[in-house]
Amino acid sequence: MNAIRLVAVFAENKPGQTARVTRILADARVNIRWTTIANSGSFGVLKFLVDNCDLACQRLREKGLMVSTLRALAVEVPDIPGTLNAVAESLAAEQINLDNTSGFVANNKAILIIETHDLERAKAVLEQKGWRVLSEPELLNI
Amino acid sequence: MFWDPDYETIDRSELERIQLERLQQTVRRVATRVPFYKQKLAEAGVTPDDIRSLNDLRRLPFTTNADLRDNYPNGLLAVDLDNVVRLHTSSGTTGKPKAIFFSAGDINRAADLIARCFIMTGVRKGDVFQNMMTYGLFTGALVMHYGAEKVGCLVIPAGPGNSERQLLLMRDFRTTVIHLTPSYALYFAGFLGKNGVDPKRDLALRRAFVGAEPHTEETRRKIQESLGIEVYNSYGLSEMNGPGVAFECIHKTGMHLWEDHYLMEIVDPQTGEPLPEGATGELVLTTLTREAMPLLRYRTRDVTSVIPGKCPCGRTHRRINRITGRTDDMLIVRGVNIYPQQIERVLMSMPSLGHNYLITLSGLDEMTVKVELAETAFDGSVEHLVQLQNQIVEKLRAEILVKPKVELVQSGTLPVSEGKAKRVVDQRVL
Numbered sequence: 001m002n003a004i005r006l007v008a009v010f011a012e013n014k015p016g017q018t019a020r021v022t023r024i025l026a027d028a029r030v031n032i033r034w035t036t037i038a039n040s041g042s043f044g045v046l047k048f049l050v051d052n053c054d055l056a057c058q059r060l061r062e063k064g065l066m067v068s069t070l071r072a073l074a075v076e077v078p079d080i081p082g083t084l085n086a087v088a089e090s091l092a093a094e095q096i097n098l099d100n101t102s103g104f105v106a107n108n109k110a111i112l113i114i115e116t117h118d119l120e121r122a123k124a125v126l127e128q129k130g131w132r133v134l135s136e137p138e139l140l141n142i
Numbered sequence: 143m144f145w146d147p148d149y150e151t152i153d154r155s156e157l158e159r160i161q162l163e164r165l166q167q168t169v170r171r172v173a174t175r176v177p178f179y180k181q182k183l184a185e186a187g188v189t190p191d192d193i194r195s196l197n198d199l200r201r202l203p204f205t206t207n208a209d210l211r212d213n214y215p216n217g218l219l220a221v222d223l224d225n226v227v228r229l230h231t232s233s234g235t236t237g238k239p240k241a242i243f244f245s246a247g248d249i250n251r252a253a254d255l256i257a258r259c260f261i262m263t264g265v266r267k268g269d270v271f272q273n274m275m276t277y278g279l280f281t282g283a284l285v286m287h288y289g290a291e292k293v294g295c296l297v298i299p300a301g302p303g304n305s306e307r308q309l310l311l312m313r314d315f316r317t318t319v320i321h322l323t324p325s326y327a328l329y330f331a332g333f334l335g336k337n338g339v340d341p342k343r344d345l346a347l348r349r350a351f352v353g354a355e356p357h358t359e360e361t362r363r364k365i366q367e368s369l370g371i372e373v374y375n376s377y378g379l380s381e382m383n384g385p386g387v388a389f390e391c392i393h394k395t396g397m398h399l400w401e402d403h404y405l406m407e408i409v410d411p412q413t414g415e416p417l418p419e420g421a422t423g424e425l426v427l428t429t430l431t432r433e434a435m436p437l438l439r440y441r442t443r444d445v446t447s448v449i450p451g452k453c454p455c456g457r458t459h460r461r462i463n464r465i466t467g468r469t470d471d472m473l474i475v476r477g478v479n480i481y482p483q484q485i486e487r488v489l490m491s492m493p494s495l496g497h498n499y500l501i502t503l504s505g506l507d508e509m510t511v512k513v514e515l516a517e518t519a520f521d522g523s524v525e526h527l528v529q530l531q532n533q534i535v536e537k538l539r540a541e542i543l544v545k546p547k548v549e550l551v552q553s554g555t556l557p558v559s560e561g562k563a564k565r566v567v568d569q570r571v572l
């Protein structure tokens with residue numbers, strides 16, 4: 001199963017919280033390749049794709065933070081209009097819910113990070129459509 | 143099994159008949175023998191003949207903690223000192239102590255109620271009872287001691303503290319039942335662990351009675367798990383003979399309050415008005431059988447509610463909930479009386495939450511409850527956290543009738559609770 005791991009960190013929504021987390025990662029020489037921050041009122045969840053997931057989790061926990069790892073799919077898609085829609089449509093056709101989706105472009109490659117409860121089926125659907133699902137090492141080597 | 147089946151399973155109508163008869167006798171006795179009550183009743187414009195039904199109870203004056211102090215040492219005695227066989231005092235942190243007198247009959251009746259409690263939880267003759275509560279002026283240990291002897295237990299009057307000796311006694315005499323405060327129970331469990339004692343393997347303990355300190359269901363669970371025993375909640379107060387006023391049966395769904403000896407009311411602590419059954423308020427007790435020092439409508443300042451419905455054990459005496467706080471802790475938010483312990487009870491019932499919380503009152507009656515997330519509850523999903531947050535708001539609103547703001551915080555960031563932790567910060571500008 002080509003799932004990638006994301007590091008999720010609980011943070012209260014107050015000044016300095018993000019900096020506190022990223023400082024711990026910087027001190028551990030962990031490279032952040034991608035991040036999102038989802039806030040909801042008084043708290044939020046920071047998510048990271050990092051080059052060393054285990055070390056990142058360990059150091060964050062040592063500093064008393066609440067950490068969890070999430071599994072997600074990284075899909076390489078053509079960098080042309082309508083791609084995200086095509087992905088969403090094909091998953092919706094199979095009744096697969098997307099919990100979170102985000103994307104970025106690196107070295108002329110468009111990458112979608114897809115979080116869903118149904119990783120196995122989502123992966124099958126995407127590959128059937130001809131999109132490549134990347135493993136964690138493949139993604140980190142882009 | 144019952145200690146006193148006729149009285150423990152008595153018909154409610156018969157119970158109420160006995161209660162009225164005993165209330166009338168009590169009022170008559172204090173009206174003639176206790177100058178304090180003679181005056182109070184006159185001020186309230188009530189004579190003993192006015193008490194014709196239990197509803198007339200509310201016409202009687204309250205007795206407060208301050209009244210007991212003001213009448214120290216023996217202003218509330220209803221018998222000659224010659225007929226008193228025991229004195230206990232309850233010392234407050236400030237001011238004069240309270241004196242509590244017992245006649246021989248009072249001691250016998252209090253012990254009898256303890257015997258009901260013991261049998262109700264499955265204790266029998268042949269059990270070994272190690273009493274780890276303070277002996278002396280405090281009522282907690284002695285009343286239990288007498289009750290245990292009535293049942294036929296071997297009683298070890300160990301008193302509290304000295305955990306090495308407690309353990310030695312427990313091992314050598316195969317103690318089966320202990321009586322102690324919940325905080326000492328937790329400490330003692332830790333002590334056993336540190337000394338490599340596995341209570342299930344090395345000791346014969348089966349039951350603990352915990353009382354004298356308000357505690358949560360969570361604390362009970364911890365004591366049960368760490369000592370591998372059944373823990374029963376006990377309620378009492380020195381002013382009402384000490385422990386044994388109300389006690390849990392094996393079903394552990396609230397404490398049966400012995401209504402043939404104590405008449406209970408739940409009142410609004412501010413207005414003194416009786417509240418409907420099931421409402422949370424201050425427990426008020428009237429002694430029905432006490433000779434030496436009867437008390438009318440004593441304001442316990444303990445907050446609880448009556449649990450509606452019948453208990454499967456067959457006892458007809460109504461149950462009260464675990465004491466959820468003291469009236470002194472009460473907050474008034476948007477005109478509603480709220481006890482921090484009600485909030486605690488809701489939070490502690492949710493496994494996704496930690497043990498620490500902070501209630502902040504600010505602005506114009508805004509209530510914010512900060513609560514720590516349990517380590518295990520974080521799965522990286524904002525949606526789940528939002529769901530949890532909404533669930534807490536709903537549960538709190540149902541319990542306290544005010545909709546608070548809830549903030550989830552990282553575990554380990556709120557001040558740790560030690561004893562009477564400061565759980566409430568009031569910054570309101572009213």
Ligand SMILES: [Zn+2]
Nearest residue numbers: 391453455457
């Ligand atoms: Zn029962």
